[in-house]
Amino acid sequence: MKALTATGRPDVPVAFAEVEQPRPRPNEALVKVEAFSVNRGETFKLEDPAARWQPGKDVAGLVVQAAADGSGPAACTRVVGHPSGGGWAEYVAVPTDALAELPESIGSVQAAALPLAGLTALRLLRVAGPVIGRRLLLTGASGGVGHYVTELAAAAGAEVTVVVASAERGRRLVELGAAEVVHEVADATGPYDLVLESTGGADLPLALARLAKRGTLIWFGQASRTPATLDFFDFFAGPESATLRHFHYADSDVPDSEDLAALVRLVAAGRLTPEIGRIAPWAETAAVLADLRERRIRGKAVLTVSASI
Incomplete structure (x- = not known):
């Protein structure tokens, strides 16, 4: 073959x-x-x-x-x-x-x-827990994962701010439910209850600084391919009692078959695009x-x- x-x-x-x-x-x-x-x-x-x-x-x-x-x-x-x-x-x-x-x-x-993008989005939000009424910041939002997360989180009641490079890419995310589009993490005002961070490099500490007190940052990617440097004293200056968590989509107690079937049902019902x-x-x-x-x-x-x- x-x-x-x-x-x-x-x-x-x-x-x-x-x-x-x-x-x-x-x-x-x-x-x-x-x-x-x-x-x-x-x-x-x-x-x-x-x-x-x-x-x-x-x-x-x-x-x-x-x-x-x-x-x-x-x-x-x-x-x-x-x-x-x-x-x-x-x-x-x-x-x-x-x-x-x-x-x-x-x-x-x-x-x-x-599969990969959908499983990542579904499991990210499962790890994040209930998002209704929470302010959410999503970096690197213009890829496959970003579109799925935006649509699912907005439908679940989150107020989603997305970080994308261009206005054209942002417009589609607004159609999927994003409340705000910014082009740099530095432009996001916050504070956010939840940050989903996928770029690493200089964006990771900037995103961490925008967390609300007791907020959570879930780090799930390194798209910039640049090492991130964190000063943990920054926790005292900003997001007190915040949580920083690493995420990998394959670390799941739910079999891929079950989560793929859930994604298929969402698409068939018109709830995921x-x-x-x-x-x-x-x-x-x-x-x-x-x-x-x-x-x-x-x-x-x-x-x-x-x-x-």
Whole structure:
């Protein structure tokens, strides 16, 4: 079968190769991939790919071989999945606890935009707790996670301030429920009961300073790729008794399959909108990766898979 594999070259980070079709473990279903989405974090891993690493964590397609242990969807079921890798291919083996069935109302392109960003947003807000009536600051809001968090938090009653680079990107977030748009963390007035911080670098201490007394900052990303320096004496000058928490989306007691099914239900009910800034055939993956890395794509980028490549 054909798959996109890492080249280690900065100009063309992936290329097509003929590889062996996956042999599913007993708890895995074999999925024919119809669409996959790419994530900015994957562009960083492609700079220095580990040996035998196969990219691809967000897929949607058709189960062509059900899991041998009897778990998960049956053959011929349309699914969205979150494998550990290997999804940028014609076929991928996915553990059944990382699969959710799709209704006819949700296409593969929409579904492929859900897994990593949607799971991150859902679990961030679960960790944050009830947000009704709380002031929330979200940095790095123009990506896939930011759109999902904004829509879900605003619908749950939060007053959401988003940090984005441009007014154009901010307008869409206002449509999804953001109460205020700023272009720099320094422009956010606060104080905020909750800060969701994804950029690191100089923004992290600035965001921390905007916390209300006993507020919480959840740090879930390092998009700036710049180390953050914190002076913990700043807690005494501003957010007294504040909480600083690190978050990783994979650290969850809820299986991916359950949370993916919840995301699918929200989309089907019109309560969650996959924000897709680019749809392209998978032959254009290398170019899309470059645009995603340089922040030229708002929301998610989805590639459609064709066997004719």
